Amino acid sequence: xxxxxxxxxxxxxLLLPQLLITAxxxxxxxxQALEQAFYQEDAFGLSREFxxxxxxxDLFTDPLYYQSILTTLVFSFSVAxxxxxxxxxxxxxxxxxxxxxxxxxxxLIWPYAVAPALAGVLWWILFDPSMGPIALWxxxxxxxxxxYLDGNQAMILVVxxxxxxxxxxxxxxxxxxxxxxxxxxxxAAAIDGASPFKRFWTIVFPLLSPTTFFLLVVNLVxxxxxxxxxxxATTKGGPGQSTTTLVYKVFDDGFVGLxxxxxxxxxxxxxxxxxxxxxxxxxFIERKVQYS
Amino acid sequence: MIENRPWLTFASHAxxxxxxxxxxxxxxxxxxxxxxxxxxxxxxxxxxxxxDAGAETWGTVLFEKAGNGVDTPVWFMMLNSLxxxxxxxxxxxxxxxxxxxxxxxxxxxxxxxxxxxxxMTLMLPVEVxxxxxxxxxxxxxLLNSYTGLTLPLIASAxxxxxxRQCFLSIPGELVEAARMDGAGPWRFFFDILLPLSRTNIAxxxxxxxxxxxxxxxxxxxxxxxxxxYTLVMSIKRMLSVxxxxxxxxQIMATTLLAMLPPVAVVIGMQKLxxxxxxxxxx
Numbered sequence: 001x002x003x004x005x006x007x008x009x010x011x012x013x014l015l016l017p018q019l020l021i022t023a024x025x026x027x028x029x030x031x032q033a034l035e036q037a038f039y040q041e042d043a044f045g046l047s048r049e050f051x052x053x054x055x056x057x058d059l060f061t062d063p064l065y066y067q068s069i070l071t072t073l074v075f076s077f078s079v080a081x082x083x084x085x086x087x088x089x090x091x092x093x094x095x096x097x098x099x100x101x102x103x104x105x106x107x108l109i110w111p112y113a114v115a116p117a118l119a120g121v122l123w124w125i126l127f128d129p130s131m132g133p134i135a136l137w138x139x140x141x142x143x144x145x146x147x148y149l150d151g152n153q154a155m156i157l158v159v160x161x162x163x164x165x166x167x168x169x170x171x172x173x174x175x176x177x178x179x180x181x182x183x184x185x186x187x188a189a190a191i192d193g194a195s196p197f198k199r200f201w202t203i204v205f206p207l208l209s210p211t212t213f214f215l216l217v218v219n220l221v222x223x224x225x226x227x228x229x230x231x232x233a234t235t236k237g238g239p240g241q242s243t244t245t246l247v248y249k250v251f252d253d254g255f256v257g258l259x260x261x262x263x264x265x266x267x268x269x270x271x272x273x274x275x276x277x278x279x280x281x282x283x284f285i286e287r288k289v290q291y292s
Numbered sequence: 293m294i295e296n297r298p299w300l301t302f303a304s305h306a307x308x309x310x311x312x313x314x315x316x317x318x319x320x321x322x323x324x325x326x327x328x329x330x331x332x333x334x335x336x337x338x339x340x341x342x343x344d345a346g347a348e349t350w351g352t353v354l355f356e357k358a359g360n361g362v363d364t365p366v367w368f369m370m371l372n373s374l375x376x377x378x379x380x381x382x383x384x385x386x387x388x389x390x391x392x393x394x395x396x397x398x399x400x401x402x403x404x405x406x407x408x409x410x411x412m413t414l415m416l417p418v419e420v421x422x423x424x425x426x427x428x429x430x431x432x433x434l435l436n437s438y439t440g441l442t443l444p445l446i447a448s449a450x451x452x453x454x455x456r457q458c459f460l461s462i463p464g465e466l467v468e469a470a471r472m473d474g475a476g477p478w479r480f481f482f483d484i485l486l487p488l489s490r491t492n493i494a495x496x497x498x499x500x501x502x503x504x505x506x507x508x509x510x511x512x513x514x515x516x517x518x519x520x521y522t523l524v525m526s527i528k529r530m531l532s533v534x535x536x537x538x539x540x541x542q543i544m545a546t547t548l549l550a551m552l553p554p555v556a557v558v559i560g561m562q563k564l565x566x567x568x569x570x571x572x573x574x
Binding site for chain 2: 003004010021030033070090109115116121169176224254255279
């Protein structure tokens with residue numbers, strides 16, 4: 001693309017709406033978070049004093065913050081790994097069948113459209129200790145299910161609800177990846193006598209690795225930032241702090257705890273993390289473009 | 293099919309059926325639960341088969357009030373959700389089309405800088421900068437308004453990148469030919485560029501509509517007036533009733549109604565949806 005229009009001021013006019021909104025609702029708040037992170041505000045928001053790096057020092061000496069980091073990692077990797085494994089299994093099966101592929105796809109992808117908060121509520125009720133069918137069934141099997149009291153069970157619940165929503169996405173990308181594996185390779189292996197399982201692990205799975213890596217990053221980003229609704233509508237970060245992820249903590253400390261400085265410092269840390277993940281994502285995508 | 297293995301084929305179908313059943317399980321039970329009277333839930337179990345109070349519950353929730361502390365009927369909140377979702381969708385598509393057009397078809401100073409500023413929005417999801425963004429919107433007096441619900445969410449790097457990619461694939465000869473025929477930038481935009489990117493716009497529309505409809509945290513924070521409640525966030529308000537008083541049948545009916553429009557869009561426009569999903573990750 002080298003042919004362009006000669007106008008000099010028109011492009012600015014065209015860019016104006018996007019730049020304005022970006023400046024007002026993205027850059028200005030980000031700048032304020034950055035500034036706020038160096039101040040300590042009193043409880044009424046009347047005065048504030050410059051405290052330098054104290055908010056950050058508080059943050060990094062706070063055991064609760066480390067606990068939240070650990071919670072986030074456990075949560076994100078569980079969502080990514082469980083979701084991707086199940087989706088891969090389903091995608092491999094769907095790739096095998098000849099009849100009804102599209103029907104299967106339709107019936108598997110719709111949860112993508114369900115809002116995280118609603119996904120949380122649906123599973124929350126299934127597992128409700130006093131009336132949820134799954135919880136009652138677990139009880140009769142000898143598991144004492146109560147996510148109101150048991151932090152691990154609460155974590156399992158939010159992982160299930162978040163994974164449920166994300167399987168559709170993983171499924172679609174795995175299926176596309178599987179369909180791009182050259183048929184001739186698999187046929188050659190079959191002629192050499194390799195069983196379907198052996199063919200999968202030695203040929204198909206390695207060839208899927210770009211897709212797998214891409215999905216891993218996307219799933220981690222999803223679990224980090226888009227599962228707020230799941231947690232807020234169900235466990236609200238509890239019991240205790242057992243499902244308080246980093247993003248939930250920013251909200252909780254800022255709006256519920258009214259610790260604006262601390263919340264802002266956490267925002268700054270999170271922005272750095274998102275920045276890093278975005279760069280990783282883009283690096284990878286550049287590579288993918290070069291290969292193709 | 294490489295070789296014929298009837299058992300493996302059978303196992304594939306069986307696995308897929310199990311997967312579909314598991315995925316549908318919560319929705320099935322919610323549907324069943326919404327057909328029972330509220331009193332059916334205190335007795336230690338959720339009913340497993342349809343009851344006969346379905347029409348009544350759904351009617352109440354849709355046309356009278358959603359219940360559990362939310363006095364607005366679902367149809368009204370659906371309208372709010374629709375306004376928000378369409379506002380976000382059209383807003384994002386419009387400003388992204390314009391800025392991608394500027395970046396691809398014009399040369400001007402600081403072009404790369406503008407591109408990077410737009411790129412930055414990718415790194416700042418609203419959940420991360422939630423407190424200061426709320427303050428900015430409060431300062432601008434946009435709480436409890438449709439503008440406040442939509443405007444802060446319509447800057448989108450993804451859509452701009454997508455259109456940029458799409459515009460870059462348009463051959464330069466086309467621009468030359470248009471210019472030779474005397475078409476100005478606006479005419480080129482409306483008569484050539486828009487028709488050419490029709491499919492991309494449609495695919496993006498599907499994805500963005502789902503995104504807009506499913507907004508949760510933002511409407512929850514900035515709407516306190518129930519005239520602006522959206523359907524998805526109202527669930528949270530409904531759940532904050534004291535435990536014993538929750539009418540689960542109404543919550544289930546509202547939840548199902550809240551997920552119906554985006555799910556219908558995904559199923560009805562599956563091809564565009566898949567295209568949009570794949571495109572927006574490039």
